[in-house]
Amino acid sequence: MTVVEQDLPAGEETALVNWLNGGDARPTFAPPRPSDRGVDGWPTLVDNVETLAHVALIARHGAAAYRQAGEVDEPGTILVTARGALARPGIHELAIGSPLGPLLGPEPTGAVLIGGYFGTWLSPDQARAADLSNRALRPLGASIGCGLVAALPVGHCPLHEVDAVLAWLAANSAGQCGACVNGLPVLSHAFAELAAGDRTGSAAAGLDRWTPMVAGRGACKLPDGAVRFLASARVAFADHIETHRRSGPCPPNRTTTLPTPPLEGWR
Amino acid sequence: MSARIVINPITCDGHGLCAELLLELIELDDWGYPMLRSAEVPPHLEAAARRARSLCPTLALLLAGNG
Numbered sequence: 197m198t199v200v201e202q203d204l205p206a207g208e209e210t211a212l213v214n215w216l217n218g219g220d221a222r223p224t225f226a227p228p229r230p231s232d233r234g235v236d237g238w239p240t241l242v243d244n245v246e247t248l249a250h251v252a253l254i255a256r257h258g259a260a261a262y263r264q265a266g267e268v269d270e271p272g273t274i275l276v277t278a279r280g281a282l283a284r285p286g287i288h289e290l291a292i293g294s295p296l297g298p299l300l301g302p303e304p305t306g307a308v309l310i311g312g313y314f315g316t317w318l319s320p321d322q323a324r325a326a327d328l329s330n331r332a333l334r335p336l337g338a339s340i341g342c343g344l345v346a347a348l349p350v351g352h353c354p355l356h357e358v359d360a361v362l363a364w365l366a367a368n369s370a371g372q373c374g375a376c377v378n379g380l381p382v383l384s385h386a387f388a389e390l391a392a393g394d395r396t397g398s399a400a401a402g403l404d405r406w407t408p409m410v411a412g413r414g415a416c417k418l419p420d421g422a423v424r425f426l427a428s429a430r431v432a433f434a435d436h437i438e439t440h441r442r443s444g445p446c447p448p449n450r451t452t453t454l455p456t457p458p459l460e461g462w463r
Numbered sequence: 464m465s466a467r468i469v470i471n472p473i474t475c476d477g478h479g480l481c482a483e484l485l486l487e488l489i490e491l492d493d494w495g496y497p498m499l500r501s502a503e504v505p506p507h508l509e510a511a512a513r514r515a516r517s518l519c520p521t522l523a524l525l526l527a528g529n530g
Contacts, residue, residue, distance in 0.1 A: 225471045373472035374496035382493075409492040415473050 202460050204368035208416045209242040211370070222370040223416035246275050266292035270329050274343050280453040281305050281349040292340075293329040299345060300324060306348035307432060309454070311341025313361055314421025317354070317432035323347070337428065348453050353446035355391035355436060357454050358429040362387050364456035365422045369414075376419045379410035383426060390430075390437060393444045403430070466504040466512060466528040470497055475523035484515040497524075 198216065200206050206221035213234040215221040234240025243251075250272055254262045263271040270292040276299065278285050283301025290299070300308070300323060308323035310316055316338035318326065323345075326332050330339050348354055366380035383406055389399035403426070411423040430437065440446070468488065470481075477495035487508060489497045504512045504526070516524050 223473075225473050374475060374477045374494055375472065375492060378494035378496070379492075406493065409498065413472060413492075413496070413498070415471075 204365070204459060205370040205416060205418065207244075208418075210416070212242060213240055220370075222372060223414075225415050267329055267331065270331065274328070274340060276328065276343045276345055279344065279346040282345070282347040290328060293327050293332070296326045296328055296345065297324045299328075300347055304350050306350050306352055307354050308348070309344065309346040310338045312344045312421075313365065313454070314417070314424055315339070315341045315344065316424070316428045319432065320347075346453055349449075349451070352449040352451075352453070353436070354429070354433050355440065356446070356449050357452070358426070358433070359384075359388050359391045360452070360456050361454050362422065362426060365418065365425075368459055369418055370416070373414040373419075375410050375413035379406055379413075380419060380422055382406050383410060383422070387426060387429075391440060391445060393440045393442075394437070395441060465506065466509060466526045467502045468499060468504060468512060469502070469525045469527050470499065471523045471525065472496075474521045476521050478520050480518050480520065481515045481524050484518065485511055488512075489515075 200212065200215055200221055203221055205211050205223055206215065208223045209230050210224040210226055211221050213230045214224050216235045230240040230242055232239060234242075250262070266272045273289050273291050276288045276290050278288060278299055281303070282299060282305060283303070284299070288299070296308075300320075305320050305323075308318045308320065310318055310323070310333060316333075316336065318336060318338060322336055326336060328340065328345075333339050348357060362380075362384040366384040369376050369380060371377055383403060386399045386402040386406065390403065394400055407423055407427065410419045412420055414420075475496060477491075479491055479495050479497070481497050482489045482491045485508065488500055488504065490500060492498050512526060516522075516526055
């Protein structure tokens with residue numbers, strides 16, 4: 197067993213393999229994918245621990261027993277990380293297809309981020325009506341992703357949260373690919389300008405111009421994920437963005453829901 | 464079956480030679496890095512594509528297929 201440095205790209209499968217082969221914990225160019233040639237040149241299976249725990253359950257109890265939870269096409273359970281202004285923050289094992297309403301709880305919430313920092317923002321009403329399955333979330337442009345369900349408090353400015361996450365993603369890339377190294381900070385700055393009140397529309401124009409220059413052009417999915425998160429925010433918070441444009445930004449939020457911790461990094 | 468251009472985004476340093484040699488297929492983003500208009504190399508551009516591959520200062524431009 198080995199301990200990998202705590203860094204944003206380090207968990208990506210080619211980064212992990214590169215680290216185990218004696219290199220940096222940073223993504224490498226594929227092909228070859230690790231499943232073809234990975235650690236010491238051998239085909240390598242990369243899974244997270246949650247997947248292996250499910251496999252162990254299936255091996256012990258059988259597929260039929262495993263399928264008693266979840267849905268036909270998405271059987272079993274998932275580990276949901278619930279954060280923020282909802283009933284029970286923490287990690288919960290839920291059957292796939294569980295309704296989100298009870299997880300959010302009886303009190304009103306602000307917008308809800310589903311899937312992680314590469315995920316999708318839903319309105320409180322959308323989130324309350326949704327089930328936690330890809331089948332139910334796909335029509336909303338969302339997916340289970342890494343299992344994050346984060347609810348902002350009522351009255352908190354979502355743009356401050358999005359701004360902080362975008363800046364964090366930009367600061368914590370592997371720093372290898374031009375579109376990401378240049379594009380993510382540029383997108384982050386443009387969003388910060390949008391959040392500050394985009395009177396001339398130049399921030400929105402910049403985001404429109406640079407978003408297609410960033411997505412899909414890295415060695416890993418970080419730029420794609422950041423673009424998805426940003427694009428979702430621009431749609432979900434269009435009214436709020438317009439309010440900032442007309443009246444200036446909201447005051448800082450009393451608390452922060454989405455963590456942006458400093459990482460050790462390969463630097 | 465024609466050759467396909469593949470650019471290694473890690474090795475690429477944005478020198479931009481490829482865009483000069485293959486302007487029909489490659490344009491540069493706002494930071495000087497290549498964006499593929501089309502990855503498929505038509506027959507009349509195969510020689511230019513091979514030249515771009517050998518002249519790329521970081522050997523980041525690759526040709527997949529029978530290029």
